[in-house]
Amino acid sequence: MKSVASLPNNLSEEKTDLSTLVKLVEDEMGLVEEWLRTNLIDDNPFVEDLLKQVFLAGGKRIRPLIVLLASRATAPRQEEFSRLHIILAVLTELIHTASLVHDDVIDKASVRRGQETINKRWNERLAVLMGDLLFAQASICLARIMNPTVVGIYGQVLGDLCAGEIKQMRQQFSTTVDWELYKIKSVGKTASLFAAGSHSGAILNGCPNNTIQSLKDYGLNLGLCFQIVDDLLDVTASEEQTGKPVGGDLRNGVITAPSMFILEGGGKNAARLKELIDSRAVLEDGGVQEALKIIRDGGGVDKTIELAGDYARKSKECLSVLPDSQYKSALASLSDYVMNRTC
Template identity: 40%
Template sequence: MVSVTSLFAPVESDLQVLVENLKNLVGAKHPILYAAAEHLFGAGGKRIRPAIVLLLARAVSTGTDILPQHRRLAEITEMIHTASLVHDDVVDESDVRRGVPTVHSSFGNRVAVLAGDFLFAQSSWYLANLDNLTVVKLLSEVIMDLAEGEIQQGLNRFDTDLTLEAYLDKSYYKTASLIANSAKSVGVLSGLPNHQLDNLYAYGRSLGLAFQIVDDILDFTGSSEVLGKPAGSDLKSGNLTAPVLFALQEKPYLRGLIEREFAEASDFEQALDLIHQSEGIAKSRELANQQVQQAIACLEDLPASESQKALVELGNYVLRRVY
């Protein structure tokens, strides 16, 4: 199976520069914020979002090197993503992410909230310094979307009337908006025509939704070691995802278990069993597959290159995680 890191071969050296730059960009005046940043950017994340930005930049800049603004955009994208993770971990009370202690479990909640705020503020400052109003608007919207997604998730806990459409909207806000808008921003910085900008946006949107659906499937099929958190933890906290929503259409008994918030001792295990007995996981795979095919179709007008090929393969990699 192809690893995600080997997919990023065309931008491997770009990503190494990015990691070093991120530590310098944060350059926090306070030692504890710097320690938090060091901890965040040193953690073994896959850097998928900045890699997508850099691959797209290389795919649309055939024959020339990518712009310094493209590199900065990739750094801003990772800063925004990391800031949102720090806040998510506080909201979700997660002690570990990717096998590494979270900022709030290492430094306390106050520092974690401030570190997240600091990263959002830093990313906004660097964003303004790109001097491109269109890109500022696109990525400012992402920061609003991230908050909107978190709020929607909080308001819809244990809500068995949640529609698939509402779930996809929330998934867009929480995951796909950043990938879609940063992908479109690559094209804006390269001066591409509108129809190509729309394709880049649509690629990021569909890929981002596929990512989220796959993560939600893995919450039921992955091991705790791989997930870095207990299996089914989204369901336990009342966050109803695609496999649950599909299962609810088949297994009416599941509704009652969720609505009483797994009050009885065996409720949660029963709920997991019902989901596994249903078509929920298979239908969610199909949904992820549809999104990946849509994403790949958006790359057709890009010239053939190693980077373009890697972007196509990235869609296939996302799916292979659940097949």
Template identity: 40%
Template structure:
């Protein structure tokens, strides 16, 4: 199984600079926000999203070094992702994230909402300063998509009629849009052709969907320690993901438990048992694998390089988290 460390080896030095820069970008003008940011950026995240931006930057700038704008794009990508996590944790009332206390559980909801807003605002400001209209449009769309995904998720709580298509659309908005649009933006900064830029977008889209489906499987198969949050927490809050939607097709009683929102003792445990018994997990794995394969196909237009190979291996890594 490929580890993240091996996978990111071609951009390891770039990622070290990125972590230091993120703390500087937030600035020390607001001590409480700086404390929140330091807490966030120090919290053992894998830095998958900026690593993808940096790998694409290097894979598309083979004979030259990447530019300061490529680096700044990677930083903006991580800021947007982190801002969305801060807000998600407030909405979901999560006490822990990546094994550490969430911003709102440590500093309170008011500071958490402001910290998320501040990071979104900072990322928008740095984005505008890239002076590239195409990239500004791509990343601005991400911020809209994330809000759309969160709204869709909120409106569809405990809705057993939700289709797999609607689930994938919501997963695109919440997770894949950032990876897809930042992948394309990295290509734009390298002046790739429109066709290659579209391929990079599709790579990010399919990789992001595979990533989200795997995360949703993990909600049932992972330990609290590995997840950084209690297992089954998505289901408990009424967020119906691929394993649940597939299980509903073969376990009718699951619908009863979900529609009464697990109000009776043992409901949640019974629902999890029904999902684990059926083919929901297996079918979700197949769906994740399908999207990972589609992602790899999009990379055919890039020249062979160490970073190109790392992008291919990234799809394998996303799936390997399941085993």
């Protein structure tokens, strides 16, 4: 990725260590892992192996971390932290993982987190079912929370996820630059779940509305930053870093911020990138490499870093409503981490 020298003000240039943030809610994160390890069992050993592959293959668990830090940051008394917050964290990770499994079917992806995907290793049919199984587990968790507002929020997230992907599919290989649509798709694909995770804990904690709204905005901005950095890493990071092939979005006809900045810039670069996309040359190695070079050299990367930085900064501003605490600081550090992550 381009040097952090181009980071906007108000964002830490130091590398934030995720494990330091995890330490603050270490016990709770342990309970989340335990839930995932012990509840996803099936009387079919084959299915159980698959579930293990999906969950224990790594994954940074950023979404459960957001849930737990935000829940702690808004808990009226620390000892009152409840079982429901753990289920909320589990639920958030389950929805994320289920959507990854179906995304891999949709994108015909063969590698995820450096491992073969289910659709590649076995077949698409099994991947559809495994995703459904995880969504079903998420529905059961959601049910246990028994809070109508939270249930409504996560129901909306599920709808947003699908609507975002369908919009993306319908826009495949489109070189029309529409930033509003890009934002809507990014909310659907990513930020909607981040926002659900960041403010549902505050709802369970009975917080006032302005706290709840601010935490929702924190998650929404953080999620947008996360998605934009994801789109950036598709252009800048190596397969070793991300566990996914470089330029995978372009190959799938998914046109994101780094390309959009070039396309709206006009001139020779825009014309050539448009040609590579329109002609489907980006489906081949040669075409995708040329497109990536245009994006990197033409300023697409710098402008995307700036855009992501704006959302990271906004997310931190939303935290001002919270009383000072180590959890509040950790949420701010998480914005830095998401902005600076390289994998």
